[in-house]
Amino acid sequence: MGLVFAASLPAQAQPQPQLDLPRTTLGAGMFLIQAQVAQTAExxxxxxxxxxxMPPNEGMLFIFERPSIQCFWMKNTLLPLTAAFVADDGTIVxxxxxxxxxxxxHCSTKPVRFVLEMHQGWFVRKGIKAGSRLSGAPFETRPAQ
Structure with a gap:
């Protein structure tokens, strides 16, 4: 009887990635990035x-309320990534x-409000480095001071 009961229990749910976040298109030189936008604390x-x-030209843009030193880790993250720590004007710090x-x-060297995660090596392959500038709606408006 116990075996029948145990077999009828649902398997423990596997953690699911968040795939339903809003998206924005960013520019990095001549390259377009489709970025999911992570804006809430959760x-x-x-x-x-x-x-x-994750598709090759897709990433995730993290938006914070105010510039601060941002630090990231890779707990439960299965893909090798590169984090670009980005100033309000879109300049990669x-x-x-x-x-x-x-x-x-892994921390920003200056206070920033934006962090863009892409596949590891994406920025290097595209010739994008610190000092390069990203474009897109998030970098066109400044937060109220």
Whole structure:
């Protein structure tokens, strides 16, 4: 009887990636990026966790309320990523390569409101580095001071 009961219990739910976030199109030189936008604390905390795949020109843009030193880790993140720490005007302050499932902290070198995560190596392959400028709606409006 116990076996029948145990077999009828649902398997423990696997954590699911968040795939239903709003999206925006960003520009990086001649390249377009389709970015999911993580703007709430919960969306930012989950980020790209549990994603097993991501299209080549897709990423996630994290938007914070005010500029601050932003630090990221890769807990429960399965894809190797590069984080671009981005100033309000779209200028990339610094880039950090991050390894899957790592608790190492990767931080901006200056206060920023934006962090864009892309596949690791995407920025290098496109010739985009610190000092390059991203374009798109998030960088066209400034927060109220």
């Amino acid at each position: 969306q930012r905390a989950t980020g790209l966790m549990h994603r097993r795949e 610094n880039l950090a390569d991050m390894q899957p499932q790592s608790l190492d902290s």
